[in-house]
Amino acid sequence: MTHRGGPEQGSTGPTHLDDGPVGSVETMVTSTQVLLAARPVGEPTDDDFRIVETDLPALAEGQVLLRTLFLSLDPYMRGRMSEAKSYAEPVALGDVMVGQTVCEVIESRSDRRAVGDVVLAYTGWQTHAVADARATRRLDPASAPVSTALGVLGMPGFTAYAGLLEIGRPQAGETVVVAAATGPVGSAVGQIARLKGARAVGIAGGAEKTRALVEEFGFDAAVDHRSPTFRADLAAATADGIDVYFENVGGHVADEVTRRLNTYARVPVCGLVADYNATEAPTGPDRLPGYMRRILTQSLTVRGFIQSEFVPTHHEAFLRDMGAWVADGSVRYREDVVDGLTNAPEAFRGMLAGRNFGKVVIKVGR
Amino acid sequence: MTHRGGPEQGSTGPTHLDDGPVGSVETMVTSTQVLLAARPVGEPTDDDFRIVETDLPALAEGQVLLRTLFLSLDPYMRGRMSEAKSYAEPVALGDVMVGQTVCEVIESRSDRRAVGDVVLAYTGWQTHAVADARATRRLDPASAPVSTALGVLGMPGFTAYAGLLEIGRPQAGETVVVAAATGPVGSAVGQIARLKGARAVGIAGGAEKTRALVEEFGFDAAVDHRSPTFRADLAAATADGIDVYFENVGGHVADEVTRRLNTYARVPVCGLVADYNATEAPTGPDRLPGYMRRILTQSLTVRGFIQSEFVPTHHEAFLRDMGAWVADGSVRYREDVVDGLTNAPEAFRGMLAGRNFGKVVIKVGR
Numbered sequence: 023m024t025h026r027g028g029p030e031q032g033s034t035g036p037t038h039l040d041d042g043p044v045g046s047v048e049t050m051v052t053s054t055q056v057l058l059a060a061r062p063v064g065e066p067t068d069d070d071f072r073i074v075e076t077d078l079p080a081l082a083e084g085q086v087l088l089r090t091l092f093l094s095l096d097p098y099m100r101g102r103m104s105e106a107k108s109y110a111e112p113v114a115l116g117d118v119m120v121g122q123t124v125c126e127v128i129e130s131r132s133d134r135r136a137v138g139d140v141v142l143a144y145t146g147w148q149t150h151a152v153a154d155a156r157a158t159r160r161l162d163p164a165s166a167p168v169s170t171a172l173g174v175l176g177m178p179g180f181t182a183y184a185g186l187l188e189i190g191r192p193q194a195g196e197t198v199v200v201a202a203a204t205g206p207v208g209s210a211v212g213q214i215a216r217l218k219g220a221r222a223v224g225i226a227g228g229a230e231k232t233r234a235l236v237e238e239f240g241f242d243a244a245v246d247h248r249s250p251t252f253r254a255d256l257a258a259a260t261a262d263g264i265d266v267y268f269e270n271v272g273g274h275v276a277d278e279v280t281r282r283l284n285t286y287a288r289v290p291v292c293g294l295v296a297d298y299n300a301t302e303a304p305t306g307p308d309r310l311p312g313y314m315r316r317i318l319t320q321s322l323t324v325r326g327f328i329q330s331e332f333v334p335t336h337h338e339a340f341l342r343d344m345g346a347w348v349a350d351g352s353v354r355y356r357e358d359v360v361d362g363l364t365n366a367p368e369a370f371r372g373m374l375a376g377r378n379f380g381k382v383v384i385k386v387g388r
Numbered sequence: 389m390t391h392r393g394g395p396e397q398g399s400t401g402p403t404h405l406d407d408g409p410v411g412s413v414e415t416m417v418t419s420t421q422v423l424l425a426a427r428p429v430g431e432p433t434d435d436d437f438r439i440v441e442t443d444l445p446a447l448a449e450g451q452v453l454l455r456t457l458f459l460s461l462d463p464y465m466r467g468r469m470s471e472a473k474s475y476a477e478p479v480a481l482g483d484v485m486v487g488q489t490v491c492e493v494i495e496s497r498s499d500r501r502a503v504g505d506v507v508l509a510y511t512g513w514q515t516h517a518v519a520d521a522r523a524t525r526r527l528d529p530a531s532a533p534v535s536t537a538l539g540v541l542g543m544p545g546f547t548a549y550a551g552l553l554e555i556g557r558p559q560a561g562e563t564v565v566v567a568a569a570t571g572p573v574g575s576a577v578g579q580i581a582r583l584k585g586a587r588a589v590g591i592a593g594g595a596e597k598t599r600a601l602v603e604e605f606g607f608d609a610a611v612d613h614r615s616p617t618f619r620a621d622l623a624a625a626t627a628d629g630i631d632v633y634f635e636n637v638g639g640h641v642a643d644e645v646t647r648r649l650n651t652y653a654r655v656p657v658c659g660l661v662a663d664y665n666a667t668e669a670p671t672g673p674d675r676l677p678g679y680m681r682r683i684l685t686q687s688l689t690v691r692g693f694i695q696s697e698f699v700p701t702h703h704e705a706f707l708r709d710m711g712a713w714v715a716d717g718s719v720r721y722r723e724d725v726v727d728g729l730t731n732a733p734e735a736f737r738g739m740l741a742g743r744n745f746g747k748v749v750i751k752v753g754r
Binding site for chain 1: 635638642657658659660663670671672673674675676677679680681682683684685686687688689690691692693694697
């Protein structure tokens with residue numbers, strides 16, 4: 023685990039919950055919140071966010087008061103900052119930035135949750151929140167570090183699991199390629215591919231990351247997309263071509279991978295982070311005709327997906343399989359923990375630019 | 389049936405076979421052949437073809453001598469004229485242009501085929517050919533006009549059937565859109581979609597074709613892609629969006645359709661005829677990032693295919709289903725018959741430009 027922005031502190035054991043305030047009915051709580059102040063043009067700047075203090079309302083029946091322990095930062099949030107309609111509504115200007123969180127219940131008006139429970143919630147970029155108890159899921163701090171519910175055992179891990187197994191369908195002996203491979207999705211994709219008997223080739227930026235892919239995550243090969251010999255390196259690492267490309271970046275990395283896709287290759291598309299900060303229609307040449315021709319001549323399957331599509335059918339199996347793999351060490355993970363909610367905007371920019379190493383979580387609770 | 393280039397002559401009944409030469413062992417036969425003379429730049433010109441007379445060799449054991457009755461012209465042939473590797477090898481310069489044919493056996497050194505048999509073969513642009521008997525399939529002239537083995541009951545019909553049912557998977561009430569809709573693939577796609585309970589919307593060029601789509605082929609709606617109001621017309625014809633886009637043209641038609649694809653829409657990609665004559669990398673703007681974003685946000689499935697992939701799994705069902713549909717009139721078809729092998733280059737150019745109306749076959753045999 024990498025830890026930035028504060029003193030080293032493990033998140034690999036159960037979180038210490040006895041440091042928080044003692045819950046009592048009608049506590050007046052102030053939440054520090056990060057609001058969306060403006061729609062970013064290109065890379066988000068500090069001016070696109072505004073940090074405020076807001077008094078939270080008293081609890082209604084069925085609600086809980088939550089203290090945020092960890093906030094997840096994920097690339098999809100860039101899409102929510104824009105006005106363009108995507109698969110979800112944009113965040114309104116002046117609203118709290120959305121995001122998944124791990125929280126401690128500090129007050130409860132629900133039979134479902136007790137004070138001291140640690141829960142998964144979707145309360146966004148703030149230190150405290152009022153939520154409907156039914157919108158939370160209880161975590162077991164004894165079974166895994168609670169922050170993993172935002173990463174390898176959470177949405178990113180599930181994205182990797184469902185997209186790879188349901189769309190990618192790697193067969194033993196096939197070659198699976200994933201970019202942003204040290205990220206929470208990419209590292210899980212490669213490790214699950216290997217558990218299914220496939221070869222895993224990871225693409226990442228810089229020697230430190232490519233080394234970790236092989237040495238720490240057990241990828242069969244790793245390629246540095248910043249290297250001037252990237253094309254040749256990728257060819258050498260995928261001598262039998264590529265059968266599954268788990269697409270989460272787009273851009274020039276995708277171009278090079280596409281050239282090496284085998285007949286009947288599958289391309290689960292779960293993200294295009296290289297384009298998220300794009301401000302204008304890209305200039306030519308127009309690559310679409312060439313891409314379509316490759317889809318045709320190679321009989322490719324290109325399938326976009328949002329992990330929520332597969333929750334009804336695959337989430338139970340995911341929790342069982344991934345929980346076991348993480349517990350027995352077959353799947354390893356990295357967290358990039360940044361201390362303090364006010365550092366979230368800078369950490370978010372860094373993640374979009376690939377400066378993180380592993381799952382980015384903001385440690386919010388003291 | 390439309391008939392061009394010669395006196396009107398029906399192909400809707402069994403072909404008259406008793407006009408051909410009588411087969412006898414060691415007949416010396418000369419074949420008129422259309423060779424690939426040069427690799428076309430853009431639209432193929434007459435100079436890209438060369439017409440020659442070639443003496444055929446005597447038959448070896450297991451071979452048959454064939455007289456071509458009908459030659460199929462298909463868009464994929466443009467790809468074979470280019471050097472670029474596709475899913476099949478290019479035609480070598482100086483070789484006979486490839487193509488599927490319906491032929492009469494005029495001499496046989498195989499127990500499998502008798503003189504007078506009408507067979508499906510792959511003997512290309514020539515009047516006569518020597519072929520391995522095992523590379524032919526016998527047709528029953530009593531069950532359907534033999535030319536349909538090149539169209540609705542042949543490769544184009546099968547392309548429509550397998551691609552639509554296996555990849556498109558139209559559900560009752562969904563909207564299926566196909567372009568080049570009066571062509572042999574498109575017209576079958578729309579009619580099969582309707583047989584499965586879906587709405588069929590066809591795109592074609594010009595009022596005559598769009599009228600025929602509705603009146604002759606029973607499409608629910610038809611849109612003229614040459615109209616200045618194409619975008620609005622398409623929107624009006626697909627008020628509930630588009631669930632399946634059977635892609636066989638590409639170009640600006642595909643752009644407009646893509647804008648209207650619903651979440652989880654399926655796009656079987658079987659051809660991109662709009663781009664087949666392209667001579668240089670298209671200039672910008674680069675449409676690929678926008679296309680990938682749409683795949684992602686709409687959870688699209690885009691799947692290229694070549695019909696041969698599905699022959700082992702679907703061809704028997706196709707012959708049964710499509711044979712019955714054609715026989716009982718649930719699936720109708722049009723043929724655009726051009727008389728004379730030497731007219732094939734001009735007919736081929738016309739087909740790539742959309743000047744044909746229905747399945748283009750060259751009537752070779754007199």
